[in-house]
Amino acid sequence: MDIIRRERHGVSFYACAHPAWAGTVHGFSTRLGGVSPAPWESLNLGANRGDDPNRVRENFSRFCAALGADVTALVKNHQVHSDRVRPVTAADIQSDPAAPGVFEADGLITDVPGVSLTVFSGDCIPILFYDPQARVIAAVHAGWRGTAAGIAARAAEAMVRDYGCAPEHILAAIGPGIGPCCFETHADVPEGLRAGLGADAEPFIRPLPGGGKFTVDLKRANARWLERSGLTPDHIALCTACTACRLDTFWSHRVQGNARGSMAAMIQLI
Numbered sequence: 728m729d730i731i732r733r734e735r736h737g738v739s740f741y742a743c744a745h746p747a748w749a750g751t752v753h754g755f756s757t758r759l760g761g762v763s764p765a766p767w768e769s770l771n772l773g774a775n776r777g778d779d780p781n782r783v784r785e786n787f788s789r790f791c792a793a794l795g796a797d798v799t800a801l802v803k804n805h806q807v808h809s810d811r812v813r814p815v816t817a818a819d820i821q822s823d824p825a826a827p828g829v830f831e832a833d834g835l836i837t838d839v840p841g842v843s844l845t846v847f848s849g850d851c852i853p854i855l856f857y858d859p860q861a862r863v864i865a866a867v868h869a870g871w872r873g874t875a876a877g878i879a880a881r882a883a884e885a886m887v888r889d890y891g892c893a894p895e896h897i898l899a900a901i902g903p904g905i906g907p908c909c910f911e912t913h914a915d916v917p918e919g920l921r922a923g924l925g926a927d928a929e930p931f932i933r934p935l936p937g938g939g940k941f942t943v944d945l946k947r948a949n950a951r952w953l954e955r956s957g958l959t960p961d962h963i964a965l966c967t968a969c970t971a972c973r974l975d976t977f978w979s980h981r982v983q984g985n986a987r988g989s990m991a992a993m994i995q996l997i
């Protein structure tokens with residue numbers, strides 16, 4: 728399964744084109760197609776980045792229209808780099824798309840059609856989940872701490888344990904985020920990854936010449952967590968686009984710091 732770039736009504740986004748995902752509307756936003764000025768130019772979906780809430784509302788309207796999602800049915804978290812995945816229903820909808828999330832968590836899960844699960848990122852790895860048989864969806868935000876803590880596995884486990892999904896039915900899409908080309912770290916990140924994945928972490932850690940620094944592949948580390956949860960490798964799609972390499976398309980926290988907008992990943996059961 729591939730994640731491909733699409734464009735609709737002037738909004739560019741990434742999505743899984745495989746027909747198995749047809750029971751959802753879903754996508755990963757880029758910075759292209761919105762109304763915000765610099766430094767949020769232009770499709771800023773972050774309500775807490777200093778941008779005008781009216782522009783954030785308009786940007787959400789455009790992104791949701793491009794996806795075919797319901798802009799009045801968003802459910803969000805207050806993201807805290809945890810491994811908490813929150814079960815939600817229609818009661819959790821915040822009707823104003825520019826309202827910031829309140830509950831501290833980094834994942835969302837539901838079996839309620841029409842609820843638009845929304846997670847935010849600006850280098851971190853967004854992951855969307857779908858079980859077409861049980862009709863269950865999830866969305867997670869996995870920075871390095873969430874990746875080390877295995878939030879991708881926590882979401883898959885919750886789908887199986889609490890919603891009756893079979894691991895071999897679950898599809899996962901790992902979206903745009905910082906790649907190993909640009910994610911240079913100190914020893915804390917490799918140590919965190921080893922604490923979570925054990926020896927399975929090694930293929931995703933490369934020491935840099937000179938010692939003391941490393942590059943880390945967070946996307947493939949998340950894919951490994953998903954395989955360990957019983958997902959079929961064929962069912963894990965991975966977007967290779969690097970947010971830090973492609974500032975024409977994305978924002979990068981690593982490169983731009985706090986003077987930037989926020990991307991979102993969204994999924995809704997039809």
Ligand SMILES: [Zn+2]
Binds near residue numbers: 906
């Ligand atoms: Zn890169």
